Amino acid sequence: MHTLRIENTYADLPERFYAFTAPSPVAAPMLIKLNVSLAHELGLDPDDLASEEGVAMLAGNRFPQGIRPLAQAYAGHQFGNFVPQLGDGRALLIGEVVDREGHRRDIQLKGSGPTRFSRNGDGRAALGPILREYIVSEAMHALGIPTTRTLAAVTTGEAVYRETRLPGAIMARVAASHLRVGTFQYLAVRGDVEGLRTLADYAIDRHYPHLADKEARYLGLLDAVVAAQAELIARWMLVGFIHGVMNTDNMTISGETIDYGPCAFMDSYHPSTVFSSIDHAGRYAYVNQPRIAVWNLARLAEALLPIIGEGDAALEEAxxxxxxxxxxxxxxxxxxxxxxxxxxTEQGEDMALAADLLERMAQNGADFTLTFRDLANELDAPEGKARARDHFIDPTSFDDWAARWRDRLAREPEHQTERAAIMRATNPRYIARNHRVEEVIKAATESGDFAPFEQLVAVLANPFDEQPGNERYAQPPRDEERVLATFCGT
Structure with missing residues (x-):
């Protein structure tokens, strides 16, 4: 591992922020997927990572000298209920690299064994959730949405036990950092004002260095996180992504999407869509995601309040x-x-026009992704090619809306062909559809066949392109293929 230069600035913070922990060795690690393009981006040598020594590191069996793995401490509101100590129960931060753009990035192992924060769990991960996180996180990256990413997935040669016996796996996750709203809550609930200030300074240095010399830098930190999360949630909503478990320990300070458990992309559009098997009340339904983001950010504001200032003035500023x-x-x-x-261009009736389309889509079971994608075909498709109206139970419902849409387009200055190209570069054709994700997980876990996984990952790497021969990956599920519930995998 001669090219590996790993630092760990988090380990320089007070030790009450984490627990140094050695990973639990596994029996027979085998690399099943290395993200070669990400490795290059991080300035790492893919050949080194794929070597026997590299796989041993990715599995947590053996590290180069100087690496000090640690489990980060954090608290969190889980479905609205506060838990004062959560922490990395099956993950270890092995350190940070500075990528080719000069950005510091965490590398974390997930599924590497129990820690002080495991709460009687085995600290392991099953293969299925690891593959799901690889697929969906890389799909989100290809869509241009800020996200943690997956550097590698490794099978362990050991079984884990959930409802049944499953093959075990470990993933190497890359993030701008793993600082969460819950990290600040962990210190706030303990009245650790000094720790809050230390953590906030670290977060500013790591993510928002322009605030370092500001007098009101902690209020500035809150403002920066609010801005980042507002942009992130909007991007989720624009592609029909449902996180599924928006607990405060799953909201990053950096504004990256993190923790792909019971996540899903909508097929048929409906604002109340829920997939998570544990979200019985629909707290984290698609339509609720902006509201929950504000709720989570209010919890961050509460945690930061002791260092933002004193009295009513600080509260009003927050x-x-x-x-x-x-x-x-x-x-x-x-x-x-x-x-x-x-x-x-922007005109006053635009949002009413958009809202009307969404309402008609919900009433007609229209596919979210393909309806928007096929709007471009309304502009330049040859006669007989599938169009957006084909996704509606009652196509005349679309026709009525489309007449007003075309009237609005007539007041646009851009050429029709240019507009169609822009729309295709905005509306993906391929998303990580639930039934395709489940299909490849089943092949890998039941038959040891990773070819479908490789193919799906390759298709999702180019979500905006037409891909002849891969059309089936764009299609919504048939009734018998529909996935109605997703699971966190823990």
Whole structure:
């Protein structure tokens, strides 16, 4: 591993922030997928990572000298209920690398064995959830959505036991950092004001260095996180992504999507869509995601309040920052939905037009992804090619809306062909559809066949391109293929 230069600035923080922990060795690690392009981006040698020594490191069996793995401490509101100590129960931060762009990136092993925070868990991960996180996180990256990424997936040669016996696996996850809202809550609930200030300074240095010399830098940190999360949630909503478990320990300070458990992309559009098997009340339904983001950010504000300032003035300042979320979110979402509709200028009726389309889609079981994708075909498709109206139970419902849409397009200055190209670069054809994800997981876990996994990952790497021969990956599920519930995998 001669090219590996790993630091760990988090280990320089006070030890009450984490617990040094050695991973539990596994019996027979085998590399099943190395993200070669990400390795290059990180300045790592893929050949080194794929070597016997590299796989031993990715499995947690053996590390180069100087690496000090640690489990990070954090708290969190889980489905609204506060848990004062959570922490990395099956993950270890092995350190950081500085990538080719000069950005510091965490490398974490997930499924590497129990830690002080495991709460009687085995600290392991099953192969299925590891493959799901690889597929969906890389699909999100290809869609241009800020996300943690997967550097590698390794099977362990050992079984884990959930409802049944399953093959075990470990993933190497890459993140701008693993700092969460819950990391600050962990210190706040303990009254650790000094620790809060230390952590906030670290977060500013890591993610928002322009705030370092500001007098009100901790209020600035809250403002920066609110801005990042408003943009992130808008991007989720624009592609029909449902996180499924938006607990405060699953909201990053960096504004990256993290923790792909019971996540899913919608097929047929409906605002109340829920997939997570544990979200019985629909707390984290698609339509609720912006509201829950504000709720989570309010918990961050509460945690930061002791270092933002004293008295009513500090509270009012924090509330004012939280009050900017909705406008920031709407600005990002409205700009995105206009582009999805091919509206490149702003006019007053645009949002009513978009809302009407979404309502008709919900009433007609229209596929979210393909309806928007096929709007471009309304502009330049040859006669007889499938169009957006084909996704509606009652196609005349679309026709009525489309007449008003075309009237609106007529007031746009851009050429029709250019607009269609912009729409296709905005609306993906391929998403990580649940039935395809489950299909490849089943092949890998039941038959040891990773070819379907490789193929799906390759298709999702180019979500906006037409891919002749891969059309089936774009199609919604048949009734018998529909996946109605997703699971966290822990």
């Amino acid at each position: 509330q004012a920052v939280l009050g900017t979320f909705q406008q920031r979110y709407e600005t990002a979402f409205h700009a995105g939905i206009r582009r999805k509709l091919g509206l490149l």
